[in-house]
Amino acid sequence: MAWKAAVLLIFACLAFARPSGARDPVAPVMPPLLATRTVFSVSWLPGFCETRAKRPECREQTAERFDARHFTLHGLWPVKKRFCGVSADLRRTDRRGRWLELPAVDLSKATAERLATVMPGIRSGLDRHQWLASGTCQPLSPEAYFARQIAFLDRLNASPVRALFESRLGMSVRQEEVAAAFAEAFGDGAGTRIRLRCARDGSRTVITGMTIGLGGEGGLEGDMAELILASAQTRGTCLEGVVDAAGLQ
Template sequence: MNRRNNCLSFALMLAAGVTLCAPLQAQDNGRGKTTSILAVSWQPAFCETKPNKPECKTQTADRYDANHFALHGLWPMRKNYCGVDQADIDADKKGRWTDLSEVKLSATTREALDKLMPGTQSALERHEWIKHGTCTNLSQEDYFAEAISLLDTLNASKVNALFAAQVGKAVTQDQVQSAFDESFGAGAGRRVKMRCEQDGDRRIVTELTIGLGDGDPKTPLANRIQAAGGTKFDCDQGIVDPVGLQ
């Protein structure tokens, strides 16, 4: 039976004083196209596995990344090292990130990046730029400004509020996906993957990767997530690690 046959005539609806024919609502199927990935770390868990990193040696319980997501990167899908010299590719793959050219940013963007990406203490931004940023057709300033804006939105959402409230306790797939749906619209949680690592007898959440669809740097995060395709959530439950080795 088609939609027209489901509706009462206009005259009958007026007589009844009600509208019985509601508009059809599109149902999310997660079948958008993922064109890039926003990767964010839970830094205390990262430092649990990499305690000798400079950013981990300096981490404190009152630093921003103790209870907010940290920027790992913004990755175009299936494109790496665009127009990069082989010598730089080799240095990057060997982890010699301080040998790479410095990323040139405005003072405002540099300050924000150092706060949101503690890995700048290990020159992570140089690695992220040559491997991923070079494939975005953006300048260094615009690339990192976009990543900062997306992460700021995530950290102001119910997703970060959930993780901050659960420090030292577990979060589940249902909780995380629900927080994404509440913050960024129905189905947003289906565009997220949660990664965990085993740490002794604990399984700790180390990272979220969030699928993004097409959009310019001013497109809201919710719209970018809704335009992406679905993905497998992966880790169904993990502990939100506090600062300090456990």
């Protein structure tokens, strides 16, 4: 049993060699991984309508309407999840663009009325499409899902980001300027979580909207600034575009 005695002697030597009061090494606490869980998409409708003039929400647009000078709702999309539990028949109807034939979304009167203002695309059935394509893949009810989007939109429209766009009606704005406005509104680094969406309109590039990454658990709960900064950084291909005004060619 000499080997046992040798092992005990080694452990005893190590114990005496350990400095008094020394602590076991503690693994460093790693920051949570930044990941985009949800994409919040908004439209700048005057630019959107330059290339989709026949859409109902575009035919009826005026310079006095809310969407002429404010961002409007496009959607809130869980990443890599689509049409959860939706029948094949409804998916086919959606793919054909027959959105007004999709089931109406169950909303309170107050939320439905507000959505009619902040999501002009409901004239084309956009709310029905967004609920089936994306809303079915997250835990909130239709009422809570759209109310959350409206709250995000209100925060964006009350921020320096909208003020920047309104100040540039009919003129160009660069992506780095929009990023700086996001940083002012939502914290350092927020501007690296957005992408401008643009389209060609003759010789011009017009901004049609933007997407904003959201992180956190599900990308829905919590303060908007915290959710943005919890998402992964991104970079789009549109670096500059015209902030179109309603009716301006």
